[in-house]
Amino acid sequence: MTRMHKEHNLSKNQQIIFDLIHKSPEPLKAYTILFSVQKKGINAPPQVYRALDKLVEIGKIHKIESKNAFVSCKNSDCEISKATAFSICESCEMVDEISDVKLSKYLSSFNYKKGMKFKRFNLELFGLCKKCK
Amino acid sequence: MTRMHKEHNLSKNQQIIFDLIHKSPEPLKAYTILFSVQKKGINAPPQVYRALDKLVEIGKIHKIESKNAFVSCKNSDCEISKATAFSICESCEMVDEISDVKLSKYLSSFNYKKGMKFKRFNLELFGLCKKCK
DNA sequence: TACATACTGTTATATTATAACAATTCTAAC
DNA sequence: GTTAGAATTGTTATAATATAACAGTATGTA
Ligand SMILES: [Zn+2]
Ligand SMILES: [Zn+2]
Ligand SMILES: [Zn+2]
Ligand SMILES: [Zn+2]
Numbered sequence: 001m002t003r004m005h006k007e008h009n010l011s012k013n014q015q016i017i018f019d020l021i022h023k024s025p026e027p028l029k030a031y032t033i034l035f036s037v038q039k040k041g042i043n044a045p046p047q048v049y050r051a052l053d054k055l056v057e058i059g060k061i062h063k064i065e066s067k068n069a070f071v072s073c074k075n076s077d078c079e080i081s082k083a084t085a086f087s088i089c090e091s092c093e094m095v096d097e098i099s100d101v102k103l104s105k106y107l108s109s110f111n112y113k114k115g116m117k118f119k120r121f122n123l124e125l126f127g128l129c130k131k132c133k
Numbered sequence: 134m135t136r137m138h139k140e141h142n143l144s145k146n147q148q149i150i151f152d153l154i155h156k157s158p159e160p161l162k163a164y165t166i167l168f169s170v171q172k173k174g175i176n177a178p179p180q181v182y183r184a185l186d187k188l189v190e191i192g193k194i195h196k197i198e199s200k201n202a203f204v205s206c207k208n209s210d211c212e213i214s215k216a217t218a219f220s221i222c223e224s225c226e227m228v229d230e231i232s233d234v235k236l237s238k239y240l241s242s243f244n245y246k247k248g249m250k251f252k253r254f255n256l257e258l259f260g261l262c263k264k265c266k
Numbered sequence: 267t268a269c270a271t272a273c274t275g276t277t278a279t280a281t282t283a284t285a286a287c288a289a290t291t292c293t294a295a296c
Numbered sequence: 297g298t299t300a301g302a303a304t305t306g307t308t309a310t311a312a313t314a315t316a317a318c319a320g321t322a323t324g325t326a
Contacts, residue, residue: 011273012273014273042275047276054273
């Protein structure tokens with residue numbers, strides 16, 4: 001039987017770091033994570049970065065490129081990790097993952113003239129949130 | 134002694150660094166720039182980063198966030214870089230600024246439900262270019 | 267068992283970016 | 297032309313972000 005999706009069982013370090021990111025109300029930076037998990041035996045940057053790389057790869061988290069910070073995926077894990085969009089408040093730094101099917105479809109089907117075939121995109125929208133307006 | 138270059142109202146360091154980026158076929162990283170301009174008397178990172186910050190601010194260059202690299206603006210009307218989109222080849226690293234009015238209008242008018250009012254966006258589309266396909 | 271793959275722990279280093287402060291140059295108002 | 301504020305420059309030091317390299321350990325599968 002072929003399974004549609006492999007269920008990713010997270011390793012110990014991956015689970016520790018995912019849990020931390022998942023319960024954080026704001027994007028977390030790698031070294032903030034490192035300092036937070038030292039009590040759990042994760043002592044060095046490579047341990048954090050390896051877990052982060054893997055979690056990004058399987059779509060459990062996303063990297064906010066403009067902030068070098070990580071958020072957990074708020075959509076149905078991993079499937080749309082190749083099509084990410086975020087709203088970012090320039091005042092309070094709040095980040096929210098946008099799940100807008102029309103937007104996602106529009107960008108996924110975007111065809112660029114010069115022969116590019118797109119496999120993935122990342123969109124970051126900046127402005128002021130409700131509170132900060 | 135040192136006079137402002139009239140052409141774009143850029144200062145000496147800004148002009149040197151803009152020229153370098155502008156004639157580069159590929160995005161340039163800050164320290165690549167630093168090494169390239171040392172013969173012109175720019176010796177330290179802050180000199181490079183200050184020029185880069187200013188050039189980004191006035192829209193002469195853009196930062197490719199996923200690469201920590203800089204390209205010159207290819208849109209003549211991008212005076213304030215509030216709406217940027219790039220196609221990026223995952224194989225050869227080629228980066229191309231997309232100027233698609235429909236896309237730009239679509240994203241600029243994108244209204245997110247949760248009360249965000251967007252002032253600016255950055256879109257990075259990844260795939261394989263014509264050569265690399 | 268034996269082998270492959272993924273994950274871990276560790277030290278060191280590379281890369282990217284900013285803080286802080288003094289000096290100079292540009293601009294515009296007087 | 298003098299003057300004062302803003303912008304730019306030069307400089308040293310350091311902070312923040314990320315990876316290389318290598319050795320060891322678990323885990324799944326044949
Ligand atoms: Zn997601
Ligand atoms: Zn806000
Ligand atoms: Zn542009
Ligand atoms: Zn290519």
